[in-house]
Structures are given as C-alpha cells and as structure tokens.
Amino acid sequence: MIGLLSLALGGCANLGPLGGNQVGQACSENLGQSVELQLNLAREMLDNGRAHAALANLDMLPQDSLEVRESRAxxxxxIGDPRALVEYRNLLNTCKAAEAHHGLGQIAMRGGNTVRAEEELGEAARxxxxxxxxxxxxxxxxxxxxxxxxxxxxxxxxxELDDHDxxxxxxxxxxxxxxxxxxQAKSLIQSVGLSADQVRAARDQADSLRPAAHAPVQPESVSYVDEPRDTPHADSMASAPAEARDAKLLVNAR
Structure with a gap:
C-alpha cells in the first residue's frame, strides 16, 4: 500500500573502557541483570512522561555505561535542561553517535535553528x-x-520502515x-487509516507552517520518543548557543 503511495506521490572512534565499537555500530555492553532491570524501568518512565523520576533512577546506575549516558541525555x-547538549556531544565519538546527532538535531529544531537541525538529523539518518x-x-x-x-x-x-506508527x-x-x-491527501487518509484527530492535527500543523515556516517549534511539538510534558528550563534553553530546548514533531503522539 505504501509502495503505491510512493509512486502516486512522486515520489566509535573507539569507546573508552566499555569496548571497541565503532561510530554508528550497535553498542554491546554487559551491564548485569540488576542494572538492566533498573535501566529498563527508567526508560519506561521516560516513555510515560516521568522524566524527572527516570533521571533519579539513572543517577543510581553506572555513569560510564553508554546506555545509561544516552538515556540520561x-x-x-x-525536562529542558541545557546539560543535555553536553551529554549528547560527549557521545558523538562513540557507538551512540547516531542517537547523539539525533538528540542534537531535536534541540536545534526546538530552538528554531533548522539549518543545524537538518545537519544533525541528516547525520543521524546517515x-x-x-x-x-x-x-x-x-x-x-x-x-x-x-x-x-x-x-x-x-x-x-x-x-515503509515502520507501518505501525x-x-x-x-x-x-x-x-x-x-x-x-x-x-492525494484524501487517498493517504483512506489508505493508511488516519483518525479524525490525526487529520485535524495534520491540517493544523500545515496551517501553522504556512505563514511562518521558520518559526520556533512550539512546546507541544514532539514526535515518537520525545514528548516533554514540562519544560521548567525553557527560558534558559532558548538562549543556548545554536541550539535550544528539545524538539521533534507534530503533536503528542503517545
């Protein structure tokens, strides 16, 4: 179905002490069962919008673990903490480089720096x-x-990579x-089975992009894994150099 849509629309450096994975490759860490359980709990909290609680749990885990560092970032x-920039930059020369570029791209997008966002997100996709x-x-x-x-x-x-989301x-x-x-919009709605709320969100987003394509992304704009529910440091993040706050897309998807 999506294939037909495509036609219709035209279209690590070495790690530190944890191993020798190269940049862009999958990380391999043996964290132990108890650490894995705690890390999974923190990630579940992140998925449920409990970022502060997740951060508290991550502080209890080994800080030299790349998985922990990426989840901490x-x-x-x-939560809109500018320390996220430092955390992501410190992951650039590791096997978490893709996630680091992705995070930096989100922060740039949230700050309205679309040029930097394209660069970072493009590298993540590469x-x-x-x-x-x-x-x-x-x-x-x-x-x-x-x-x-x-x-x-x-x-x-x-x-085409993920037909469930x-x-x-x-x-x-x-x-x-x-x-x-x-x-084509009607064809897409019918083919993919978008809900009335999703259609309304898409139209609202299009309307918001027409008059000011380069306006900063609003706080409610998020995407798959990025769904900030509160931004206590929004003002300080907005003044960060080149990037600010954190972003991805559209509307609260989860």
Whole structure:
C-alpha cells in the first residue's frame, strides 16, 4: 500500500573502557541483570512522561555505561535542561553517535535553528538509515525549511520502515496540505487509516507552517520518543548557543 503511495506521490572512534565499537555500530555492553532491570524501568518512565523520576533512577546506575549516558541525555532533554547538549556531544565519538546527532538535531529544531537541525538529523539518518524515527524527524526539519520533495521522501521512507506508527503518515498529510494536494491527501487518509484527530492535527500543523515556516517549534511539538510534558528550563534553553530546548514533531503522539 505504501509502495503505491510512493509512486502516486512522486515520489566509535573507539569507546573508552566499555569496548571497541565503532561510530554508528550497535553498542554491546554487559551491564548485569540488576542494572538492566533498573535501566529498563527508567526508560519506561521516560516513555510515560516521568522524566524527572527516570533521571533519579539513572543517577543510581553506572555513569560510564553508554546506555545509561544516552538515556540520561534523553531525560535531561525532556525536562529542558541545557546539560543535555553536553551529554549528547560527549557521545558523538562513540557507538551512540547516531542517537547523539539525533538528540542534537531535536534541540536545534526546538530552538528554531533548522539549518543545524537538518545537519544533525541528516547525520543521524546517515549513521542509522533504517531508523524510522530518524528519517521522520529529518523529514520534519526539511518540511519546515521548505524542502518539501526531500521531506516527502523521508516521510515515505519512515512509513515503509515502520507501518505501525502513524506519525510519519500524519506529517506526510501535513505536507500534502501545504501543497494544496487534496486529492492525494484524501487517498493517504483512506489508505493508511488516519483518525479524525490525526487529520485535524495534520491540517493544523500545515496551517501553522504556512505563514511562518521558520518559526520556533512550539512546546507541544514532539514526535515518537520525545514528548516533554514540562519544560521548567525553557527560558534558559532558548538562549543556548545554536541550539535550544528539545524538539521533534507534530503533536503528542503517545
């Protein structure tokens, strides 16, 4: 189905003490069962929007673990803490480089720096080309900058990589509304089975992008894994150099 849509629409450096994985490769760590359980609990808290609680649990875990460091960076980003920038930059020369570029791209996008966001998200997608969230978020940055055809390619790629999550389809629908392509928009809604709320969110997003394509992403704009529920440090993050706060897409998806 998505294949037909595609036609219709036109379209580590070495680690420190933890091992020798190269940049972009999967990390391999033996954390032990108890640490794994605690880490999974912290990640579940992040998924449920409890970033402060997740951060407290992560503080109890080995701080030299790359998995812990990456989850900590995510938690800091979710609460709007500018320390997330440092955490992600420290992961750039590890096997978590893709996640680091992705996080930095989100922060840049949230600060309205679409050029930097495209660079960071593009590098994340290059390092991890089969990650649907990376491709989706790159598409969103491209859409905001006006590169609609490139954005469409990324959204369709994300849809084909993960046909269970409707966010890429919703973003693609926004793009079609931006192009005033109602015929293809209706076809997409029917083919993918988007809900009335998703259609409304796509239309609202398209309307918000028409007058000010380069306006800073609003606090409620998030994506797959990034869903900040509170931003106590929003003012300080907004003044961070080149990037600020944390971002991805659209509307609260989870």
């Amino acid at each position: 995510l938690a800091l980003r979710r 390092l991890r080309p089969t990650d649907s969230a990376f491709r989706n978020d790159l598409g969103y940055a491209l859409m905001r900058s006006g590169a609609l055809e490139r954005a469409r390619f990324e959204f369709i790629t994300a849809m 409707k966010l890429s389809a919703t973003n693609l629908l926004s793009l079609l509304y931006l192009q005033d392509d109602d015929r």
